[in-house]
Each structure stands twice: as C-alpha cells, then as structure tokens.
Amino acid sequence: MDRAKWRVVRWWLAGISALWLIGGTPSRGQDKDKFLDARLKMVEDEVAREGVKSKAVLAAMRIVPRHLFCLPQYRVSAYFDQALPIGFKQTISPPFIVAYMTESLDPQPTDKVLEIGTGSGYQAAVLSQIVAEVYTIEIVPELGKRAAQTLTDVGYRNVHAKVGDGYKGWPEVAPFDKIIVTCSPEDVPQPLIDQLKEGGRMIVPIGERYQQTFYLFEKRKGELVKTKLLPTMFVPMTGISEQQRKVLPDPTRPQILNGGFEIDEDQDGAADFWYYQRQLRRRIGGAPEGLAFIDFQCSEAGRGAQMLQAIGIEGSRVSGLEMSVMVKADGLKYGDKSYERPSLIVHYFDGDRKLVGEEHLGPWQGTFGWRKVTGTLSVPPKAKEGVLRVGLHGATGRLSVDDLRMTAVPR
Numbered sequence: 001m002d003r004a005k006w007r008v009v010r011w012w013l014a015g016i017s018a019l020w021l022i023g024g025t026p027s028r029g030q031d032k033d034k035f036l037d038a039r040l041k042m043v044e045d046e047v048a049r050e051g052v053k054s055k056a057v058l059a060a061m062r063i064v065p066r067h068l069f070c071l072p073q074y075r076v077s078a079y080f081d082q083a084l085p086i087g088f089k090q091t092i093s094p095p096f097i098v099a100y101m102t103e104s105l106d107p108q109p110t111d112k113v114l115e116i117g118t119g120s121g122y123q124a125a126v127l128s129q130i131v132a133e134v135y136t137i138e139i140v141p142e143l144g145k146r147a148a149q150t151l152t153d154v155g156y157r158n159v160h161a162k163v164g165d166g167y168k169g170w171p172e173v174a175p176f177d178k179i180i181v182t183c184s185p186e187d188v189p190q191p192l193i194d195q196l197k198e199g200g201r202m203i204v205p206i207g208e209r210y211q212q213t214f215y216l217f218e219k220r221k222g223e224l225v226k227t228k229l230l231p232t233m234f235v236p237m238t239g240i241s242e243q244q245r246k247v248l249p250d251p252t253r254p255q256i257l258n259g260g261f262e263i264d265e266d267q268d269g270a271a272d273f274w275y276y277q278r279q280l281r282r283r284i285g286g287a288p289e290g291l292a293f294i295d296f297q298c299s300e301a302g303r304g305a306q307m308l309q310a311i312g313i314e315g316s317r318v319s320g321l322e323m324s325v326m327v328k329a330d331g332l333k334y335g336d337k338s339y340e341r342p343s344l345i346v347h348y349f350d351g352d353r354k355l356v357g358e359e360h361l362g363p364w365q366g367t368f369g370w371r372k373v374t375g376t377l378s379v380p381p382k383a384k385e386g387v388l389r390v391g392l393h394g395a396t397g398r399l400s401v402d403d404l405r406m407t408a409v410p411r
Contacts, residue, residue, distance in 0.1 A: 035067050038079035045303075046081035047099045050278070054103045060129035061099050066092075068150055069122040081304070085353045088140045092120035093182055094276075097232065099126070101180055104203050104216050104229065107131045111177040114195065116166035118183050119143020121151050121159075127180070128156040135170050136161045139183060169195045176200060188217065193224060205232050210249055210310040210385075211257065211273055228266055231275040251312035252408065254321070254386065259404035261292045271307070279305030279392070283400075288326045288370045293402035296342075296391050301335040306391025313348070313408075315383030320409035321346065323361050324374040325390070325401055332365045332397035340394030341365075344373075344404075348383040356380045364399065376409065 043061045052058060067078035070092060074084045083091040101123070107113065111131040115124045117138050124136035124147075136159060138144030144163035151159045162170070166181065167189045174195035179202040181192070188204055196202050196219045205212040214229035257273040261282055264270065270277050271294060279298045287293040298305040313321075325344055332342050343362030350356045359377035379386075388406075392399055 033065075035065065035075075035079060039066070042079040042081065042095055046096050050096055052096070052099045052103050056107070056130045057099050057103045057126075060102070060126045061095060063129055064122070064125045065154065066095065066122055068154060069120045069125065069147070086118075086120050086143060087352065088119070088143055089352050090118040090120075090140055090143060091353055092122050098123050098182075100230070101182070101203050101214070102126055102130070104214070105178045105180060105201050107178060112173075113178045113180065114170055114174075114176040114192075116169075116179075116181045116183065116192075117147070119147055121147030121161065123180065123182050124159050124161070125151060125154065125156055128159045131178070132158065134159045135173055135176070137164045137166050137170060138162070139164070139166050167191065171195060178202065179204075181205065188215075188224065193219075196224075198222070203229075210312055231270075231273060231277075249312040251314035251384070252317045252410075254311040254313045254318070254406065254408055256309060256311075256388065256404055256406045259406070260290045260402065261294050262290045264292075274307040274309050277307045279303065280307060287402050289403035293326075293400055296399045296401070298392050298396055301333075301396050302337070302340065302394045304391075304394065306389050306393060309388045311386045311388065313379060313383050313386045315348070315379045315381045315411075317411050318379050318383075318408045319411035320379055321359075321377045322374070322407040322409060323377055324372060324403070324405045325361065326370055326403045327362075327364060327373055328370045328400040329364050329366060329368050330398040330400075331367055332392075332395060332399060334363070334365060335394040335396070337394060340392075342392050342395045342397070342399045344388070344390045344401075345393070346377055347387045347389065348380050349385045349387070350380075350382045351384045353385070356382045363395075365395075370400075370402075379411075381411075 047061055067075040070078045070084055081094050081096050083094050086092050107130045112133045113127050113131050115136040117123055119138045119140040124134050127134045138147050141163045148161035169191040175197040176195055177197055177200050179192055179196055181204040198219055200219050202217045204215055206215050207213055213231050216227045216229055217224040258271055261271040263272045265272055269282055271282050280294055280296045282292055283295050284291050296305045334341055341363030343360050346359050348357045357380040361375045
C-alpha cells in the first residue's frame, strides 16, 4: 500500500477510535459523537477560515477529539477557539494555534517529530494523524501522566510520551525531522538545535513571559535560519529554560505595549506586541494620536474580530486599572449573544490560570466620531495574569481604536 493510501486508512482508523471512546460506532453513525458538529464547525470557522490550508492538518483537526484532552468541567468549551486550563498553571492551546503551528512545520508522512508540551497531549494527537512517529515531552509530571493515558486510550500508538524538562530534548531518539515547542523559552535551547536534523524545521514561541513571537527555524549547514511569524502568547517552558530568563515582568506595574499601534517593525500590516489579530487593518493617516490606528470591520454576526495582549498583574497589590482609549464607530450593531458587544475587556486569571473575573470598558454601538473613553477597571485580589481584548467580539460594523493607555492603581 502506498503512503497516500495508508494516510487515508490511518485517518479513518483514528476516527473509529475517537468515536468508540466517546460512545459511538461506525455502524450506528456519527450521531453518537455529540461533539462532532461542534468540531467540524470549529475547523471551518476558526481554523480554515482564518488561513490554515493544509488538507492533512484540517483532516487531523476534524478527527482528534479535543474534548478528551480537556478537563471534564471545560469540555463544553472544547471546540471554541480558546485556551482552557488543564491544571497546574497550564493550558491547552487554542485550536487555531495548534493547526497553525502544525502547518508551519510542513509535516510529512515519514517524519519523526519531537513535541514539547505543557501536558494536554492535544498537539501530539494532531501530529499523530499526519506523521510517522511523535515523541512528546510533557513538562508537568502530573499532566504528563494524564496525557499519556489519554493518548493510549484514544489509540494513538505512534505517540511516545514521557515527562521531562523540554530544555533537554530527547537525545536518545534524536535526530528529529521536525520539532514543535508549545511552551515558551526566552531563546531556543541548544539541545533542541543539536537534535534537529539537517534541513529540518522547528517552530518555537520565543520571547518574554507575556510577549512572544512564533519563529520558524530551518537548519542549514548546522546553523538555524529563522523566519519571524505571528505574535502569540504561551505559558513558560519551566525547568532550566525558565530559570535562565533574563527579562522578567513587574506584575505590580502592568503596562500596555504599542497601545498607539505605531510599531510594525516587520511591516506586515499588523501592530507588533498584539496577538490573535482578527478582522482588522492597521491604517496610517487620520489617527487622533500619532500616525497609525486600528480598524476592526465585520459584516458577519458572531465572527471574531479582536486583538489581544497579555499582562502580568499581582491582584494582591493592584486594586484597579485606569484605562483610556480613543474610539470611533460606524454602524456598530450588537450580535445576538449577550457578549457580542464592541468593547475593551480585561480577563483576569489566578495562579492556576483559572478565570477569576473580567471587566469592561464600553460597549459601543451606532455611529460617532473620535471620542476618548475612560474608566477604572477593578482587579480581583486573586489575579496573577490578565488578557486585554479589544474589538467587536461578534458584533458587526466598523470600530476604530487608538491611543490605548493603562495605569495601575495600588491596593
């Protein structure tokens, strides 16, 4: 059997395994998979529509039962494009990010891939549908054991899991055709460079604890050639890599970076330091402050249109955030759901990355010219991190924003 036919058979068998585990059987139809429709919708709306084109990646995303890699209490949210807590201060990556990273590696049926994860096993499961062998290192022991059991239960026998420090890689089974890192070091650990094959690819979210960028590396003549990709936000790598960080945030003085959207060093048309940018354009000229501003525009209710930035925040020492932003509206209409409102939102998370509250500036509707909006958002005492989100959030129309500022209020 040639590789192309074998790939189809493996996708089919993986789908059988997933259906069996959640109570369905091929002969009785896929209606027993109560998450199937949600999973297919997720792939169409949040993955394919946002730019992932690889047929192999899209097929894998349709098959792998993401809800089984989530905690039971979060399975109802498994097929929304969002990170979810999995315990021990870790999260499962959003589906789009998993698909984007996988596609960036250009995975092939004969590849041996090293994946370094925080403990969900989901990224390894997606890779398992495409490549020959996956070796996954989960950096949190309790989560690593759970992920290994889930991968076994679902039947992904080409995934080999262990608990360890991702900084060190897996030298006894190296070299690898591809390496994917789903937690963030400050720089690429040397052992991973050594364990990547000549001509191989590696994708890593690199940067400070709350400011990272995807970099794609290709090994040429023993050296890494890097390509800058999207801004992103991942949990730290932990272990040696995290201990060696030189730049650390001050959670008592959280700050917004590039709140005027003036910085676009790679000239890709997007504002630097902001991630998960959807349905927006960075425009030059006509800004109320500086040269640039952001335009969100969407005509389809329920579709995401936003940009995000993460901050460290110590709620026991910060009682509030004084916020101000310049906004302009053109035909803004609320969506059908209560949260589909154009606004600025700060989501707060505790030390285990569980949501402990959120505060809003807005919402806005209708049509109006540039105006300054201010407000003080309270901070829960348990907060350790925050995610700032501005945009339409499922509403329709056009929202322009500029000169976003934040000042911490001591407790």
